[in-house]
């Protein structure tokens with residue numbers, strides 16, 4: 001029979017499975033059972049909501065059966081089944097090709113990581129089997145189909161016989177070798193243990209024929225073995241269990257089984273509410289940023305169950321955007337099964353649950369900031385940017401919820417600090433919360449603009465992400481303290497002991513500044529004697545609300561308007577360069593022009609801004625060298 005080739009991505013994955021040296025091969029059973037459970041969820045839901053279908057609780061189960069003589073392991077379910085097209089589309093192509101591409105680019109060499117972190121579903125069967133047969137009959141179809149493959153060279157699909165709707169997967173278990181034991185996947189006790197370990201909470205019975213012993217009739221003291229069907233899993237969904245009965249491992253297993261993420265969860269939140277609204281929820285904060293998290297492809301949402309029946313696999317209404325990283329499920333007895341997606345959005349109960357969930361997540365995160373700082377910083381590393389977007393978006397309407405969850409790097413502590421920590425350390429006379437913006441902590445550390453503020457002993461928060469300054473502008477104040485960029489025109493610090501002397505200095509040099517302004521034209525708004533510089537000759541600052549850093553970010557955006565910060569070139573009158581300027585002004589105007597342009601370009605460089613004409617700039621440098 002002609003074999004249909006696998007799609008390229010699927011072939012790669014399959015190849016990895018077949019040759020994998022992964023040590024936790026047993027998870028293939030979790031993957032297959034979880035697929036079966038999903039398929040039963042679908043038909044169960046249909047049966048409950050469609051009166052033309054007969055509903056009988058006993059109809060829903062999964063059966064696992066091993067046969068040592070034929071070396072087959074069969075997983076049968078009474079789920080919704082697959083049509084010919086579905087077999088073709090679902091098993092011929094892998095669903096998570098995106099994650100595979102991502103992983104391949106990173107570090108997947110032998111597939112070890114993929115299997116460990118990605119939970120690759122159906123194909124994991126090929127870790128233990130040399131041939132996989134899927135016989136399936138879809139709900140509403142008369143014919144069943146048989147999909148079969150023994151590896152990368154393709155698969156076949158032919159019509160087949162099957163009485164009941166559902167799916168039967170038959171694995172031809174690999175022969176054991178000297179190094180590897182595959183016989184264990186045919187062993188009743190081992191299989192039971194694997195099911196218990198990974199699939200205990202599956203809501204439908206997972207049945208197995210197990211061997212029992214009983215006294216042999218008629219012969220005293222002798223026993224005989226007999227087969228008996230047994231339900232192996234406890235079937236109580238984890239979210240209905242008491243928190244005290246559950247271990248971290250239970251929560252981790254549930255996370256893996258559900259494929260909420262491909263990492264381990266950093267934190268779980270188990271909620272049981274029995275009040276105006278009744279619901280159970282298990283929520284997770286992942287440890288790592290999903291590879292597509294900051295893209296349009298990422299979809300937020302929680303699984304939604306109505307009294308134990310899955311009604312939506314990703315309900316976006318349950319999570320605010322700023323908590324879009326949260327994974328997990330919600331089950332409520334107050335929701336109707338027949339509810340449609342559109343009505344669901346307006347559902348009062350659902351809105352209440354969403355509100356409640358939001359506050360639970362907030363308090364969990366707040367608790368972590370205080371009590372589990374290291375863990376919180378791991379979280380913040382992965383999702384802090386999202387929180388900052390949260391502060392900024394919706395016109396700042398969520399800032400009160402989020403402001404205490406923000407962390408920034410501190411010049412003083414050399415680590416991440418919260419705004420509360422900053423403010424509580426402020427000396428009494430300090431009026432503002434100071435921040436500096438740059439590409440990296442190292443670069444900010446060297447910014448000349450920080451000199452005065454640091455000299456005063458004030459702490460500076462370092463902003464290295466584009467969103468930082470925008471978020472802070474939205475906050476405006478924290479505990480009544482305003483934020484201030486160290487590059488802003490007025491720092492709110494009285495720097496000069498002798499104010500009159502400065503006034504005099506400005507007057508004396510007005511003609512020089514006017515000339516320099518003429519040279520630079522509208523590149524700068526003004527030229528001033530700096531109050532903030534100590535050792536550096538020049539720096540750029542900005543008047544008004546729009547800082548130079550914000551201009552940079554806005555300009556980098558697509559269809560950016562021509563926004564411009566009001567740049568001011570500040571000059572350090574105590575620097576040697578200043579007397580050179582004065583001399584040039586008196587004696588050699590051409591030199592003054594050269595110096596002015598050089599200083600301006602230096603200031604641009606320090607700010608990380610592009611120089612308009614780099615060739616001119618280097619020529620200028622050469623001029624002063626010869």
Ligand code: ADP
Pocket residue numbers: 031035036039077079080081082090091094095120121122123167
């Ligand atoms: P995933 O479960 O992550 O989608 P899989 O490769 O495990 O990826 O399965 C692919 C798809 O095949 C499933 O989404 C489902 O539609 C279908 N499928 C797999 N197993 C079954 C089953 N036992 N019954 C019905 N459909 C199934």
